[in-house]
Amino acid sequence: MNILECKNLTKSYKKNVPVLSDFNISIPAGRIVGLLGPNGCGKSTLMKLISGLLQADSGEISVGGNPVGENSKALISYLPERTYFNSSMKVNEIIEYFETFYADFDSQKAYRLLADLAIDPKANLKSLSKGTKEKVQLILVMSRNAKLYLLDEPIAGVDPAAREYILSTIVSNYNPDATIIITTHLITDVEQVLDDFVFLTFGGKIILSGNAEEARNENGKSLDELFKEVFRC
Amino acid sequence: MLKKLIKYDFRAVIKYWWIAALSSVVLSIAGGWCISVFASEKELPEVLYLVATLVAIVAVLGLCAFSVLTIVFVYSRFYKNFFTDEGYLTFTLPVKRSQLLNSKLIASMMASGLTSLVIILDVAIAIFIGLNKYIEKDFFKEIWDELVGEVIRETGFYAVIYLVEILLLVILFTLFSTLFVFCCITIASIIAKKAKIITAIGVYYVANSVFTFVLQMFWLFCFDSIGNWLYDIPKNLTCPVYALIMLTGILFFGMCCGILYSLQYWMLDRKLNLS
Numbered sequence: 001m002n003i004l005e006c007k008n009l010t011k012s013y014k015k016n017v018p019v020l021s022d023f024n025i026s027i028p029a030g031r032i033v034g035l036l037g038p039n040g041c042g043k044s045t046l047m048k049l050i051s052g053l054l055q056a057d058s059g060e061i062s063v064g065g066n067p068v069g070e071n072s073k074a075l076i077s078y079l080p081e082r083t084y085f086n087s088s089m090k091v092n093e094i095i096e097y098f099e100t101f102y103a104d105f106d107s108q109k110a111y112r113l114l115a116d117l118a119i120d121p122k123a124n125l126k127s128l129s130k131g132t133k134e135k136v137q138l139i140l141v142m143s144r145n146a147k148l149y150l151l152d153e154p155i156a157g158v159d160p161a162a163r164e165y166i167l168s169t170i171v172s173n174y175n176p177d178a179t180i181i182i183t184t185h186l187i188t189d190v191e192q193v194l195d196d197f198v199f200l201t202f203g204g205k206i207i208l209s210g211n212a213e214e215a216r217n218e219n220g221k222s223l224d225e226l227f228k229e230v231f232r233c
Numbered sequence: 234m235l236k237k238l239i240k241y242d243f244r245a246v247i248k249y250w251w252i253a254a255l256s257s258v259v260l261s262i263a264g265g266w267c268i269s270v271f272a273s274e275k276e277l278p279e280v281l282y283l284v285a286t287l288v289a290i291v292a293v294l295g296l297c298a299f300s301v302l303t304i305v306f307v308y309s310r311f312y313k314n315f316f317t318d319e320g321y322l323t324f325t326l327p328v329k330r331s332q333l334l335n336s337k338l339i340a341s342m343m344a345s346g347l348t349s350l351v352i353i354l355d356v357a358i359a360i361f362i363g364l365n366k367y368i369e370k371d372f373f374k375e376i377w378d379e380l381v382g383e384v385i386r387e388t389g390f391y392a393v394i395y396l397v398e399i400l401l402l403v404i405l406f407t408l409f410s411t412l413f414v415f416c417c418i419t420i421a422s423i424i425a426k427k428a429k430i431i432t433a434i435g436v437y438y439v440a441n442s443v444f445t446f447v448l449q450m451f452w453l454f455c456f457d458s459i460g461n462w463l464y465d466i467p468k469n470l471t472c473p474v475y476a477l478i479m480l481t482g483i484l485f486f487g488m489c490c491g492i493l494y495s496l497q498y499w500m501l502d503r504k505l506n507l508s
Contacts, residue, residue: 052325053325053505054505076325080318082318083318086245086313086314088248097241101234101328102327
């Protein structure tokens with residue numbers, strides 16, 4: 001069964017300049033999918049549309065058989081590019097907040113992951129560094145037993161050690177029956193964890209997609225090399 | 234889910250509000266002392282009058298600041314929660330958009346109601362402390378009998394209708410004012426890339442000017458005829474006519490609230506674009 005289906009999806013911010021145009025994709029459950037493409041190709045817009053932050057101009061999105069709305073949002077765990085905390089809250093208060101609104105949130109897992117990083121649950125969010133806030137956000141997102149994880153540029157702008165931590169947290173904490181969609185242009189770092197990949201170009205056109213392992217074997221190249229070949233300027 | 238949202242919204246608004254509320258109570262006690270100085274029959278030193286005047290000014294300004302602070306807490310919560318990066322969490326919660334909006338409205342109405350109660354309490358404290366010596370045993374009972382008893386004697390059963398209508402008008406007017414500002418903030422957040430708060434103030438100023446102008450025009454053209462019409466009403470019809478006029482006000486503000494709510498919901502649903 002497909003966890004995500006997008007049919008004829010179109011979204012423009014300005015008239016006649018579609019970010020996504022007639023976009024179609026079906027993603028089955030239990031996969032880690034890399035949504036790869038250059039900056040501005042519509043990756044984040046697609047994530048926002050699926051998570052319900054934006055409304056499509058036309059087309060349909062279905063998450064676990066639900067149109068975008070209250071039910072689909074309950075299935076999605078979304079990690080945006082930005083930190084979205086109310087900085088007047090403490091770490092344990094934001095954990096309580098997640099526990100209140102998400103039935104699938106595992107607070108014990110969250111506290112365990114915080115302890116691994118020696119983050120004080122009683123710390124004020126505004127006292128944390130940007131990097132620590134991002135880690136707390138990742139912990140919250142991965143502490144849900146969601147059906148679909150949307151991770152928008154989770155490793156952009158962080159140092160290599162943090163990248164490693166982020167990727168290992170993602171891989172070792174997600175619900176195995178769930179699907180993860182990761183958008184990034186840092187392909188080398190995520191390549192090893194991907195089951196499938198989608199190369200997206202401007203206008204939201206899919207120019208190449210498939211199984212990551214098969215693509216590597218068929219082309220004798222890594223996804224990163226393949227990406228550079230496809231998107232060569 | 235609505236209850237949970239209200240709980241968090243109200244908690245966020247009240248987080249610092251209570252400090253302002255407590256300060257206003259302290260100021261009202263100080264204000265009470267000022268009243269007692271001014272009302273004193275004894276000859277007091279000049280400097281005491283000067284200090285009392287200054288304290289009274291601070292107390293009055295403090296009470297005004299308290300109301301303004303409540304407004305700031307409510308609207309900054311709305312803006313931050315919806316239109317800053319916090320919106321990424323708010324709008325991905327598994328709740329309906331209408332519930333998000335309703336919780337903000339209910340929490341702000343609760344905060345406004347609570348603020349009004351605290352201000353009434355502040356004034357009562359100031360009067361009680363200031364005029365304690367002069368208040369006789371049945372003072373409040375007499376005042377109540379004079380004011381309320383008079384209205385009931387004059388209007389009979391219509392007093393109850395007036396009370397309900399006034400309450401409804403106050404609630405609807407507060408709701409209308411809140412929605413009006415919410416809409417201005419939302420419009421500014423949609424149209425402006427930067428300086429959204431300044432844009433929101435600009436949008437509010439323009440929208441408020443237009444609304445006030447339309448209302449003033451209405452009064453200008455209708456006041457005379459309505460006034461004459463009211464003057465000619467037979468005495469036995471005065472009560473139902475006043476009740477009807479207030480009902481018209483209720484319907485007017487109800488309609489305005491409906492329009493603003495629909496506009497606000499539509500903007501959140503269709504036009505929201507977090508950067």
